[in-house]
Amino acid sequence: MRYPCVQISVSHISKTYAGNVLALDDVNFSFNHNGIFSLIGKNGAGKTTLIRILSTQLLPSSGGATINGFDILNQTREIREIIAAVPQEARAVPWMTPLQTITSYLMWRGYTHSDSREMGKNVLRTLGMEEQEDKKNRNLSGGQKRKVLVATALASEATLIFMDEPTTGLDFISRKELWNLLASLKRDRLIILTTHYLEEAETLGDLIGIMSEGNMVGFGSLGDLRKRVRYPLSIKIFSEDFDTSGIKGEVQKTAQNSIQIYTGEGEAYELAETLLSRHLKFTVQEINLNTIFESLVRGDELNE
Amino acid sequence: MNRNVGSQVYASVLVNSIYAMLNYPVTLISTLLAPLSILAVVTFASHGTLLPVAAEGALIMNMVSSGTSLQGDLSHLKNDMRLQDMIVSSPTGPGVYVFGMAISEIVYSIPTLIVLLIFNVLFVRTTPLGAIVIFLDMATIFTFSISLGFLLSTFSSDIVQSWAFSGILSPILTTIPPVYYPISYIPLPYRYLAYVSPTTYAAQIAQNAVGFTTLSLGTVVLYWIILLSITALFGYLAMKRSRWRDV
Numbered sequence: 001m002r003y004p005c006v007q008i009s010v011s012h013i014s015k016t017y018a019g020n021v022l023a024l025d026d027v028n029f030s031f032n033h034n035g036i037f038s039l040i041g042k043n044g045a046g047k048t049t050l051i052r053i054l055s056t057q058l059l060p061s062s063g064g065a066t067i068n069g070f071d072i073l074n075q076t077r078e079i080r081e082i083i084a085a086v087p088q089e090a091r092a093v094p095w096m097t098p099l100q101t102i103t104s105y106l107m108w109r110g111y112t113h114s115d116s117r118e119m120g121k122n123v124l125r126t127l128g129m130e131e132q133e134d135k136k137n138r139n140l141s142g143g144q145k146r147k148v149l150v151a152t153a154l155a156s157e158a159t160l161i162f163m164d165e166p167t168t169g170l171d172f173i174s175r176k177e178l179w180n181l182l183a184s185l186k187r188d189r190l191i192i193l194t195t196h197y198l199e200e201a202e203t204l205g206d207l208i209g210i211m212s213e214g215n216m217v218g219f220g221s222l223g224d225l226r227k228r229v230r231y232p233l234s235i236k237i238f239s240e241d242f243d244t245s246g247i248k249g250e251v252q253k254t255a256q257n258s259i260q261i262y263t264g265e266g267e268a269y270e271l272a273e274t275l276l277s278r279h280l281k282f283t284v285q286e287i288n289l290n291t292i293f294e295s296l297v298r299g300d301e302l303n304e
Numbered sequence: 305m306n307r308n309v310g311s312q313v314y315a316s317v318l319v320n321s322i323y324a325m326l327n328y329p330v331t332l333i334s335t336l337l338a339p340l341s342i343l344a345v346v347t348f349a350s351h352g353t354l355l356p357v358a359a360e361g362a363l364i365m366n367m368v369s370s371g372t373s374l375q376g377d378l379s380h381l382k383n384d385m386r387l388q389d390m391i392v393s394s395p396t397g398p399g400v401y402v403f404g405m406a407i408s409e410i411v412y413s414i415p416t417l418i419v420l421l422i423f424n425v426l427f428v429r430t431t432p433l434g435a436i437v438i439f440l441d442m443a444t445i446f447t448f449s450i451s452l453g454f455l456l457s458t459f460s461s462d463i464v465q466s467w468a469f470s471g472i473l474s475p476i477l478t479t480i481p482p483v484y485y486p487i488s489y490i491p492l493p494y495r496y497l498a499y500v501s502p503t504t505y506a507a508q509i510a511q512n513a514v515g516f517t518t519l520s521l522g523t524v525v526l527y528w529i530i531l532l533s534i535t536a537l538f539g540y541l542a543m544k545r546s547r548w549r550d551v
């Protein structure tokens with residue numbers, strides 16, 4: 001069965017906050033995709049601003065966007081029919097229970113009380129929180145509170161879900177439980193999330209957006225992004241006894257008597273041959289998102 | 305999907321009044337105390353002669369405090385919980401959300417309303433028509449204050465700011481204007497200032513309905529027109545000018 005894809009098209013969005021703070025500077029991208037779009041970037045890069053604009057919480061200063069063809073500026077009714085959002089700074093009302101929190105959110109979306117309770121119980125079970133469902137939110141741990149909020153949006157029927165740092169504060173196992181839930185939902189939805197865990201963006205993201213100082217400096221699949229950087233391969237040589245002068249690439253001496261070299265494909269091939277002929281132990285890997293992120297944010301990319 | 309409007313309204317009532325009341329019953333005493341304390345002071349200080357005026361005044365204050373509480377509650381849910389952002393990014397429109405919140409404020413003030421109702425039945429004489437007029441009068445001032453409360457809440461960026469708004473609204477709408485006392489007590493050039501507040505008209509209409517003052521039919525109609533116009537204006541502003549989406 002094929003599911004209709006969510007289509008997003010962002011053109012020339014800029015946002016200047018009061019006090020002349022330029023948070024977004026002419027952001028453009030578009031895609032037609034279900035799955036997970038992970039947005040990464042340093043603190044203050046503009047991720048929350050972009051998410052709030054797309055989820056119709058905040059007006060852009062200029063530019064615009066469409067979601068499934070509907071304009072975010074004046075066709076909000078149609079857009080809001082299909083979206084759900086968990087803001088970065090959302091907090092669960094302390095005197096309510098997780099089940100009440102999810103139930104009331106779903107009732108606001110128009111489900112009956114009994115359906116909402118049923119759906120709430122299900123999502124809490126999936127997230128391993130059935131034991132906590134009737135405790136007061138104020139008595140939960142920070143990560144458990146976060147999970148309650150994330151659960152509200154995930155329990156809904158929304159086909160476009162915005163989650164601003166859903167996994168901040170979650171332990172590794174809880175994060176993996178959430179990843180599984182997201183993976184099971186993503187076939188017929190688009191989930192746009194921000195995260196500071198790059199391995200999470202890498203694992204989950206069918207699409208990745210890298211933001212820096214209000215710009216989208218990288219956008220695409222991990223493979224697409226790798227093509228954008230000058231040195232997409234990483235070679236690690238397990239020896240200190242190797243002359244790296246004259247190598248085209250970036251050389252770092254690491255601990256444990258090894259040398260780390262980032263380089264391009266042609267150079268990597270030559271280097272590998274040299275290393276083989278000298279019987280030195282080494283590994284070759286495609287660079288991970290951390291390295292891509294660093295080089296794109298630094299503006300160190302392939303000149304096209 | 306078919307969205308159940310009753311459910312959407314009920315969600316606001318659950319979150320903003322039922323769960324809160326069950327958790328903090330003490331809040332009921334605080335909503336009860338403000339109108340009753342002024343009612344008591346005015347009644348004792350006037351040796352009972354202003355009792356019918358003060359009884360209606362307490363009702364008006366209760367309606368106005370629904371709006372100021374709404375303002376604080378909405379600001380809290382918006383700025384501290386970020387709940388309003390979640391609601392904005394959902395099919396729930398501002399109308400149904402605020403309507404539900406307004407109902408929740410009435411639910412909150414049910415104990416106060418019961419006490420005031422008993423007080424009115426025991427001590428204030430009116431006709432069935434007068435009772436209906438008072439009911440409509442209170443419903444109108446409630447609508448006005450809810451609209452004002454929503455309008456202000458969307459401009460507030462912090463609960464501290466909302467507390468300040470409440471602290472200003474409550475005296476200028478209920479204790480200073482002639483709500484608990486007859487307008488004729490204000491010396492003349494200043495008396496006209498009282499007509500700036502919509503609660504003055506509501507109080508005049510109520511005092512007329514309980515027979516404390518006698519207004520001509522023309523005056524009553526004029527006061528109704530002014531009261532309804534102010535309410536309609538704020539209702540309109542609440543719908544149009546309030547910021548559902550941030551700028």
Ligand SMILES: Nc1ncnc2c1ncn2[C@@H]1O[C@H](COP(=O)(O)OP(=O)(O)OP(=O)(O)O)[C@@H](O)[C@H]1O
Pocket residue numbers: 017018019021022023041042043044045046047048049050088
């Ligand atoms: N309400 C606001 N008023 C003024 N400036 C703001 C406001 N919100 C954000 N900013 C500024 O806009 C820029 C982008 O902020 P934004 O919250 O979008 O960043 P972010 O990428 O989400 O960061 P983080 O990872 O820390 O959440 C920052 O420079 C910030 O100081």
Ligand SMILES: [Mg+2]
Pocket residue numbers: 047048049088164
């Ligand atoms: Mg952010």
